[in-house]
Amino acid sequence: MRKEIISPSVVKRLPRYYRFLSDLLAKGTGKISSGELSKIMGTTASQIRQDLNCFGGFGQQGYGYNVEILRDEIATILGLNHKYSAVLIGAGNLGRAIANHIAFTEKGFTLSAIFDVDETIIGENMNGIVVENIDKLKDFCKKHKPDVAVLCIPKNVAESMSKQLIEYGINAFWNFSHYDIAMEYPQVSVENVHLGDSLMTLCYKKTLTEEKENN
Amino acid sequence: MRKEIISPSVVKRLPRYYRFLSDLLAKGTGKISSGELSKIMGTTASQIRQDLNCFGGFGQQGYGYNVEILRDEIATILGLNHKYSAVLIGAGNLGRAIANHIAFTEKGFTLSAIFDVDETIIGENMNGIVVENIDKLKDFCKKHKPDVAVLCIPKNVAESMSKQLIEYGINAFWNFSHYDIAMEYPQVSVENVHLGDSLMTLCYKKTLTEEKENN
Numbered sequence: 025m026r027k028e029i030i031s032p033s034v035v036k037r038l039p040r041y042y043r044f045l046s047d048l049l050a051k052g053t054g055k056i057s058s059g060e061l062s063k064i065m066g067t068t069a070s071q072i073r074q075d076l077n078c079f080g081g082f083g084q085q086g087y088g089y090n091v092e093i094l095r096d097e098i099a100t101i102l103g104l105n106h107k108y109s110a111v112l113i114g115a116g117n118l119g120r121a122i123a124n125h126i127a128f129t130e131k132g133f134t135l136s137a138i139f140d141v142d143e144t145i146i147g148e149n150m151n152g153i154v155v156e157n158i159d160k161l162k163d164f165c166k167k168h169k170p171d172v173a174v175l176c177i178p179k180n181v182a183e184s185m186s187k188q189l190i191e192y193g194i195n196a197f198w199n200f201s202h203y204d205i206a207m208e209y210p211q212v213s214v215e216n217v218h219l220g221d222s223l224m225t226l227c228y229k230k231t232l233t234e235e236k237e238n239n
Numbered sequence: 240m241r242k243e244i245i246s247p248s249v250v251k252r253l254p255r256y257y258r259f260l261s262d263l264l265a266k267g268t269g270k271i272s273s274g275e276l277s278k279i280m281g282t283t284a285s286q287i288r289q290d291l292n293c294f295g296g297f298g299q300q301g302y303g304y305n306v307e308i309l310r311d312e313i314a315t316i317l318g319l320n321h322k323y324s325a326v327l328i329g330a331g332n333l334g335r336a337i338a339n340h341i342a343f344t345e346k347g348f349t350l351s352a353i354f355d356v357d358e359t360i361i362g363e364n365m366n367g368i369v370v371e372n373i374d375k376l377k378d379f380c381k382k383h384k385p386d387v388a389v390l391c392i393p394k395n396v397a398e399s400m401s402k403q404l405i406e407y408g409i410n411a412f413w414n415f416s417h418y419d420i421a422m423e424y425p426q427v428s429v430e431n432v433h434l435g436d437s438l439m440t441l442c443y444k445k446t447l448t449e450e451k452e453n454n
Contacts, residue, residue, distance in 0.1 A: 035443060039436035043417060066422040102439050103446025121336035122434075131435055132442030172445065196445040198438060202258060207281040213448050215441035217434065219337075220346055221254035223413060224317050226430035227347030228250060230387065230411040231318025233428050 030101070034075050038098055040065070041075070045095035057088035104132040108171035110198070111164070113185060115140040115148070115155045118200060119176030123150045133172060137164055165192035172196040179203045245316070249293050253313055255280070256290070260310035272303035319347040323386035325413070326379070328400060330355040330363070330370045333415060334391035338365045348387060352379055380407035387411040394418045 044065050048056060058069040058076075065072070076094070079101055099105060110133045112119055119138070128135045138150055139158045148155045156164070164170070173189045175182055175197060182201035186209070189197075196213040197205050206214040259280050263271060273284040273291075280287070291309070294316055314320060325348045327334055334353070343350045353365055354373045363370045371379070379385070388404045390397055390412060397418035404412075411428040412420050421429040 036440070038443070039433070039439040042439065043436070066419065102443045104439065104442055106442065106446060108442065108445060117336040117339040121332040124332040126434055126438060128438070131438040132446075133438065172441065195448065196441060198441050204281065213441065213444035215437050215444065217432070217437050218254070219341055219432065221258070222430050222432050223341060223343070223346040223348065224254040224257065224319065225251070226387065226411060226413050226428065227319055227321065227323065228253070228317045229428035229430065230323060231321060231347075233410065 030078050034078050037075060038102055042095060042098045042102065042104075045091055045098065048091050049095055053091050055088045055090050061089070102132065104130070106132050108133050108196075109136045109168065110134065110172040110174055111136060111161070111170045111194075112138045112174040112176065113140075113158070113161075113189075114176035115142075115145050115150060116176065119174075120150060122174060122176055122200070123153065135174075136168065136170060139164075161188075162192060165189075165194065169193060172198065174198040175201045175203075177201055183208075245293050249290050252290060253317055257310060257313045257317065257319075260306055260313065263306050264310055268306050270303045270305055276304070317347065319345070321347050323348050323411075324351045324383065325349065325387040325389055326351060326376070326385045326409075327353045327389040327391065328355075328373070328376075328404075329391035330360050330365060331357075331391065334389075335365060337389060337391055337415070338368065350389075351383065351385060354379075376403075377407060380404075380409065384408060387413060389413040390416045390418075390420075392416055398423075 044061070048064075058072045062069040062072050076089070079097065107129065110128060112123055112135060115123065115138050119140075123135060123138060135151070135153060138153050138155045139161050140146055140155050141158050146155050146157050171194070173186075173194045173196075175185065177185060179202040182199070182203035182205075186197065186203065186205045190209055190212065195211070197215070199205055199214055199216045200219070202218065202220070204216075205212060206216075259276070263279075273287045277284040277287050291304070294312065322344070325343060327338055327350060330338065330353050334355070338350060338353060350366070350368060353368050353370045354376050355361055355370050356373045361370050361372050386409070388401075388409045388411075390400065392400060394417040397414070397416035397420075401412065401418065401420045401424070405424055405427065410426070412430070414420055414429055414431045415434070417433065417435070419431075420427060421431075
C-alpha cells in the first residue's frame with residue numbers, strides 16, 4: 025500500500041539510488057549522510073532527503089543513512105526480490121545482447137526461456153538457455169505461466185506477438201520494439217526502450233551544443 | 240537560435256513525433272489533423288497543437304498538417320541531417336547489437352569505426368566495419384576527428400576511457416555504461432541508456448499491478 029503514495033518522479037530515481045547504494049555497499053561503506061550521497065550522485069542533499077522521506081526516511085540527524093538498510097528498502101519497493109519469470113522473444117543481435125548482458129536476477133527477474141522463428145538460431149545456447157522454436161511458446165506459457173515478456177522483435181511482428189502473449193496470460197513487457205503496446209492495452213505494464221529515440225535525442229543535444237559554440 | 244526556446248519536455252517528445260510521422264509518410268499519408276494524429280499517438284489534439292506550435296506550427300485550421308513538411312522540420316530541429324561521425328567502443332554482445340541493429344544514418348550519425356581490446360574480436364567485420372585494436376583509437380581520433388563516442392563497455396573501464404576520449408576531442412557520448420560521464424564533465428553532451436534501470440522500473444510496475452490486484 026505504501027508504494028501508491030510514492031510519486032512517479034521519485035520512482036524514476038529509485039533505480040539510480042539503488043545502483044549508487046549498491047556500489048557504496050560493495051566498497052564497504054556502512055553509513056552515509058545526505059550531503060555525501062548528494063555529492064556522489066550529483067544532486068542536492070535536500071532532494072535526497074525529500075526523496076527518501078517519501079518511503080519512511082531512515083536517515084538520522086547527525087548520523088546519516090545506513091547504506092545496507094536503505095538499499096534493501098529500495099530493493100523491496102522496486103520488487104527486486106520477486107524473481108519474476110521472463111521469456112525473451114527474438115534472439116537476433118539485440119535479443120542475444122540482452123540475454124547475455126543483463127543480470128536479470130539482480131533486477132527482479134529470472135530469464136526462463138528464449139524463442140525465435142529463425143531456424144539457424146533455434147537450438148543455440150545463450151547464457152545457459154537453449155533458444156526454442158516460437159511454435160512452442162503457447163505450450164510453454166500454459167505450463168510455466170511466465171510473468172513478463174522481453175520483446176526484441178521488429179515493430180511489424182510486435183503487434184501480433186504482443187496480442188498473442190496477452191492472450192497467453194502475460195501482462196508485463198520489456199519492449200525494445202517500436203510498437204506501442206500500452207496504447208492498445210492500457211492494462212498491461214510496459215517499459216519501453218527506444219534506442220532510436222535515444223540516439224535522436226543525442227543528435228539534438230550535439231546539434232544544440234554546436235550552434236551555441238558557433239554563435 | 241529557434242531551438243533554444245523549445246522546452247525540454249517538448250524536445251523529449253520530438254523523436255516520437257518523428258517516428259509516427261515517418262510511418263504515416265511511408266503509408267502515403269499526405270496530411271493529417273491534430274485530432275487524427277492524437278488518436279494514433281495516444282495523446283490529445285491540444286497537446287499536439289501546443290507542442291508543434293513551439294517551432295512554428297505548420298497546421299492550418301480545417302486542413303491539418305502536411306506530414307512530409309512537418310516530419311522534415313522535426314528532423315531539422317533534431318539535427319538528423321548532420322551525419323555526425325561516431326566511434327563505437329566495445330564490440331561485445333551489446334556493442335555488436337548496437338552496431339548491427341541501429342540505423343545510425345537515419346538518426347543523424349554515421350558509424351565510422353569500432354574498437355575493442357579483445358584479440359578474439361579485433362579484425363571481425365561488423366556491419367561492414369572491421370573491429371580495430373583500441374591502441375589505434377588515438378591516431379584515429381587525431382586523423383578523423385569523430386564527433387561522438389558510443390560506449391558499450393563496463394563501468395570500471397568507462398571512467399578512464401571517457402577521460403581519454405574527451406582529451407582526443409570528443410564532446411558527445413551515447414553511454415550504455417553505468418558511469419556518469421555528465422557528472423564529471425558537465426560540458427559534454429551525454430545520452431545515457433541504463434538498461435538495468437529500465438528493467439528495475441519494469442519490476443516496480445509489475446509489482447505495483449500485482450499489489451493492486453491482490454488488494
